[in-house]
Amino acid sequence: MSAATPLPQERRLVTAIPGPKSLELQARKLGAVAAGVGTTLPVYVSRANGGVLEDVDGNSLIDFGSGIAVTNVGNSAEAVVARASEQLAAFTHTCFMVTPYEGYVAVAEQLNELTPGDHEKRTALFNSGAEAVENAVKIARAYTKRTAVVVFDHGYHGRTNLTMGLTAKNMPYKQGFGPFAPEIYRVPVAYPYRWLTGAENCAAEAAAQAIDIINKQIGAENVAAIIIEPIQGEGGFIEPAKGFLPAIVEYAKANGIVFVADEIQTGFCRTGQWFACDDEGVVPDLITTAKGIAGGLPLAAVTGRAEIMDAAHAGGLGGTYGGNPVACAAALGAIETMKEQDLNGKAQRIGEVMLGRLRALQEKYAHSDRVSIGEVRGRGAMIAVELVKPGGKEPDAEATAAIAKACHAEGLVVLTAGTYGNVLRFLPPLVMPEHLLNEGLDILEGAFAAV
Ligand SMILES: *Cc1c(COP(=O)(O)O)cnc(C)c1O
Helix, strand or coil, X not given: CHHHCCCCCCCECCCCCCCHXXXXXXXXXXXXXXXXXXXXCCCCEEEEECCEEEECCCCXXXXXXXXXXXCCCCCCCHHHHHHHHHHHHHCXXXXXXXXXXXXXXXXXXXXXXXXXXXXCEEEEEECCHHHHHHHHHHHHHHHHCCCEEEEECXXXXXXXXXXXXXXXXXXXXXXXXXXXXXXXXXXXXXCHHHCCCCHHHHHHHHHHHHHHHHHHHHCHHHXXXXXXXXXXXXXXXXXCCCCHHHHHHHHHHHCCCEEEEECCCCCCCCCCCCCHHHHHCCCCCEEEECHHHHCCCCCEEEEEEHHHHCCCCCCCCCCCCCCCHHHHHHHHHHHHHHHHCCHHHHHHHHHHHHHHHHHHHHHHCCCCCCCEEEEEEEECCEEEEEEECCCCCCECHHHHHHHHHHHHHCCEECEEECCCCCEEEECCCCCCCHHHHHHHHHHHHHHHHHC
16 A cells, blocks of 8 residues: 555655645645645645655655654554554544444543553543643633633643633734633743743742742632643743742642643653653643644543543533544554654654754854854754854844755755744654754754855
């Protein structure tokens, strides 16, 4: 079957990027697809596998994006294709709330086992990350009988009405799309690189400020949930200073607040551990997952303490497609691949290679008057560089955009992120062969030299 035929793991440019066929398709897109649905790189993909994307012009690009941290196991991973194909042929949909099937239950069992903590857990499945976050809020409100939700500076939780409200950044996510849901409160996050009194004070001071705002402006007894990404994704791969997450968890616990870890981007081996919370031994009450869960098929979940998850009445949670059988089969194939191919180990190795080379690059440009890397950060295969104007910390969004564009032209798919648009983020598939990883980093180095 052609879909499962492995592609040559090589970069190959046979036209300009984008090529003529992609440009034709892009013209059709502009005439047919709503303008609000943007495109980072208008290269139209025909096949993808391992560490490469092949386009309609016959180019083969190195993928440092994984479709935004989704194809952790690689595109069309063998076990995903096999299990999903078998399920497609057996049946495609019944609605789990009408006549259930085993795949949904098996995914729930896997999530209950793999997520942090050995307490009794339950899981509910949904279609998208935003839907999972919305349901975590519903569940936390049903359990606590409180309404307020606390989120953080630079946080991203989705594009539906409630999750837009939870998201920090206005452009492009919120501009013109309000009004937003009430009872959402935003507090500081421990962002070491930009903490005014220094990184060493960051965790304790940020936690104290966040807690003070909750106590004084909201009232702890009104807070249903605190929601945080253990490494902030769209916000620029901000790793909260060590100690910050445990301090917030402890506060939540002491005040009967449901602590929700949004691991939609960080989950499923991305950071070199099953979940980013594992790094500091943080055990969330609820955890939201999506993106990497099913090798590219749409699936999302809320997993957490049984007594909290079971607080919503029967019929209160669900959705027509939630936990679709094909997506569940794909998830079981993806999870099997993560275990069998030790993708945590692979992500750790990607992190070693990337951090080493990016820190050398930072050093190389330490005295440049054109471009400067303020910080290299991240864990596993979730690595970023934050670009600043030479001599200070002023964000440099122009250089970031120029470098991303230069990488694209050379056949390397990279994404940008950050509240200030000055972060290059790297999310390669965890099955990326090391020679492609290094070739991608060579291209990045070339792009730095060229700007
Ligand atoms: C992508 C993302 C979401 C939203 O997921 P969708 O599937 O796009 O709705 C929510 N939270 C985080 C941390 C994300 O990275």
